[in-house]
Amino acid sequence: MAEVDVSTVSRVLRGQSEQRIRAETRDRILEVAKKLNYRANYTARALRMSRTFTLGIVVPQLDNPVFSAAIRGAENHAAKNGYSLLISHRDPGDAGTTIAKLSQMNRVDGLLVASLDADEVLRSDLAEANVPYVLLNRLLPGTALSVVLDSQEAARRATEYLISLGHRRIGHLGGRPGGFNAQERLAGYKMALDAANIPFDPRLVTMGDYTFDAGRVSVRELAKTDATAIMAATLVSAAGAMAELRLAGWQLPQEMSVIALHDALFAEMLFPALSTVMMPTEEMGRVAADLLIRKLSGEDPDPVRALPPGRLIIRDSTVAPRSGARISK
Amino acid sequence: MAEVDVSTVSRVLRGQSEQRIRAETRDRILEVAKKLNYRANYTARALRMSRTFTLGIVVPQLDNPVFSAAIRGAENHAAKNGYSLLISHRDPGDAGTTIAKLSQMNRVDGLLVASLDADEVLRSDLAEANVPYVLLNRLLPGTALSVVLDSQEAARRATEYLISLGHRRIGHLGGRPGGFNAQERLAGYKMALDAANIPFDPRLVTMGDYTFDAGRVSVRELAKTDATAIMAATLVSAAGAMAELRLAGWQLPQEMSVIALHDALFAEMLFPALSTVMMPTEEMGRVAADLLIRKLSGEDPDPVRALPPGRLIIRDSTVAPRSGARISK
DNA sequence: TAATTCTGAACAAACGATTGTTCAAGGTTG
DNA sequence: CAACCTTGAACAATCGTTTGTTCAGAATTA
Incomplete structure (x- = not known):
């Protein structure tokens, strides 16, 4: 319609190497293209350009x-x-x-x-x-x-925060033992403990995958210990842990603080609203x-x-541990 | 490599109209194709077939x-x-x-x-x-x-279930007034009330969009009424409503039952675990x-x-209303 | 003025398939 | 044995771009 070769149209529309096009021609082509609402066929372009x-x-x-x-x-x-x-x-x-x-x-x-x-x-x-x-x-x-x-740093920060609240017996709800992130998080957890001179106790670490049900199951182990707080690998497993604890009659967060890595809207929907370390x-x-x-x-x-991990988001699931020893259930 | 024309390869690989291909040739082509791990180029095919x-x-x-x-x-x-x-x-x-x-x-x-x-x-x-x-x-x-x-039927069922528990003052947390689904749900809600001879009270209906925050805001209106149960349009707004009520000191589900349309894993993560009508x-x-x-x-x-809507999933957020009148807060 | 360079656009060859058409060779029929 | 079918595969056009090359005419130079 602009009475030019398609190759000229192509050069104009691609915008590059416009040096060889007269302004008048370019304008005419652009005008017609707009009128026709023309777009280069994507498939043909893909084929040609591979x-x-x-x-x-x-x-x-x-x-x-x-x-x-x-x-x-x-x-x-x-x-x-x-x-x-x-x-x-x-x-x-x-x-x-x-x-x-x-x-x-x-x-x-x-x-x-x-x-x-x-x-x-x-x-x-x-x-x-x-x-x-x-x-x-x-x-x-x-x-x-x-x-x-940086799961390690995130885990470290989360654990550090729990320590700063006064917790010393902190459980970790981790991921599959082989997984890359699981190791990272565990390392960060240990790092925070070390920095506070809290001995590492392997009984406080449970591994599972990152599902709701895995959270439920894993937390049963922790419930048997004297842990006063849990650092969970993900939102979803934290939710599972909280659901299970509540079912077992625990008062949250008074009897168990929970913090998780990753953040999303639904951390706020949980009860108590979940404290997290936001991940980008x-x-x-x-x-x-x-x-x-x-x-x-x-x-x-x-x-x-x-x-790097994002900021710490403190909601309602993390409080200082009770002064006295928890009454075993 | 099979020493045939590309057109023959095309016919063999597309599988159709194999009548004009000798079995021997076909096998040879397939064999070579497998050896070369050859797949027809998607872009070229797309261009040709438009x-x-x-x-x-x-x-x-x-x-x-x-x-x-x-x-x-x-x-x-x-x-x-x-x-x-x-x-x-x-x-x-x-x-x-x-x-x-x-x-x-x-x-x-x-x-x-x-x-x-x-x-x-x-x-x-x-x-x-x-x-x-x-x-x-x-x-x-x-x-x-x-x-x-079928939002209407889903809303009807959810409401019907609340009625069957004994609720007669049922709030509805709906969607935007203009929206197609909002009307549908409202209709289903009314239908269930009608069937039970419960008068419709417009004060029990609040509209918002389907967000968490909208749920929080809308429920404040309902909290002022004598509603004993809420039928929420979506999971997310139900979560908002529950969070807000709890913040205001309500006991859930004793003081307010909540049911929502749609189901997902996270209905189970809420506290109390949310009853829903599953939607496909x-x-x-x-x-x-x-x-x-x-x-x-x-x-x-x-x-x-x-x-059609899926089944009713009864969890912990819906109970019979208290016999006595609720003490206003 | 003739020879050269520059400009701007047309020309043409891909890209890798699909599919209608052609065509040689072998088989069948009268 | 000539005429005609059938079969199986090659041939060739096409899809709509992009991009290297060519080329006529205008502009510049000698």
Whole structure:
């Protein structure tokens, strides 16, 4: 309609290398394009450029606030840079299938991978990917790109806060023994104890996964000890612990203080409202997308980005321990 | 490598019209394809067929269990049918932009749209879409495809249950007055009252949006009345209501029963654990994807699919009203 | 004025599939 | 044995861009 070659249109619309276009021609093309509401066909462009401008994100759970925040962060940043986000909820069962499917069909230029799987499983899944990827809150020996939260520091701060309230017998509701984050958190927990000259007692540490039910189960062990406070790995397991304790007749927070890592709206919905150390999960998604996009643009970014924990949010679940010894139930 | 024309490879791999292929040739091609781990390039196929095999889903919130369940359902069904899901978290602010962007660039074959916007806004947003779309839990006058939850019946059941416990002064924590679902729920609420010959009292109905804070604010009105129970529109507003009441010193559930529509893990995390009427939100996502895929396949499905509410889940937040009159606080 | 450079846009070749058409070779039929 | 089908696969056009190359005409230089 503008009576020019399509190649000219392409050059004008892409905006770059405008040196070889007469202003008059450019204006005419832009005008017609606007009138026609014309946009370059994405698929054709992707084929020609052999880039899809699409990122894939693989998450194990969609209803976990940690992952939904990461998705949000990634999607926003991706959109800002002209990328779209393809989501792939991956059941733990068909591990790796989606990774393979997305990358082998050239549907995505790169992958954001959040996985709770064991190192070896994850590694073999990723071996099939023929695209760059970034790991979320995971470190895998090798050169994989990663964005990690500083769980150790977060755990240290949470524990430190409990100590500052006067607690000396502090339980830890942790994650799976093998998991990367579980170790980190445990280390942070110990670090805080050390700093306060409180001896480490392995009976006060229970491991589970990060589910509500695991929280319920694990806390039964702690209930048998003389712990006066609990530092829980995640919101969800903390919620499980509180539910179970209450069911057993405990007064919260008077008889047991609870603090958790990660923050989300629902910490406030719990009773008592849960004190937390906020973790920058949305930021994690954003940074991961950024890292991946840089990588795709040919840059060679530092492989690992560590994100410091956020602030301590003191709500109602943490109080000073009772002066007297707790009456055993 | 199999020494055949690409067209032959295409025919074999697509699996269809295998009549014109010698078994020997087919096997050879398949073997080589497997050895090379070859998959047809998605982009090229999309260009040639002018179909992206990608669905877009537009949601206002990512951390709301209602939407994440819908996404999960849609993603699963889409994947099963060879489609991918492009996610687009849409801030209420830039309404419609993403709809336009996704569809005008031919990135998606169709759209799944969950929106809390007013009819007119939504309508004008959708006017820009040049692809088929399905509305989630929304009805728009016209021929739009929709999947709706039967909020009316769910509200009726929830209210009915409270009545069966002996409550006669039942408050309703509803949604925005204009909203489609708000009316539905109110109707169900009234229906249950009618059936029990309980007069409708407008003072017992408060409207807000579906947020935690709105729940807190709205419940203050109800706290001034003689209501002994509350039927809340959503989990999140119910949580807000309970938090606020507890803050004001109420004993839950003895002094106020609460039931909410929709169910999710976190209903169980609240204290007292929240009774709910489960809503098939994951199913809604699934059905919406199905409807859209059918439409894209040239079928002409019924425009509206209504999903019946799920079962009543009785937890600890609903009890019989106290026999005596409540002491006003 | 002739030779050269510059400009701006058209030309044309991909990108990797899908799918209608063609066509040689082998089989069948009258 | 000639004419005609059938079969199986190659051939070729196409989808809508991007981008290297070409090229006519205008501008500059010698």
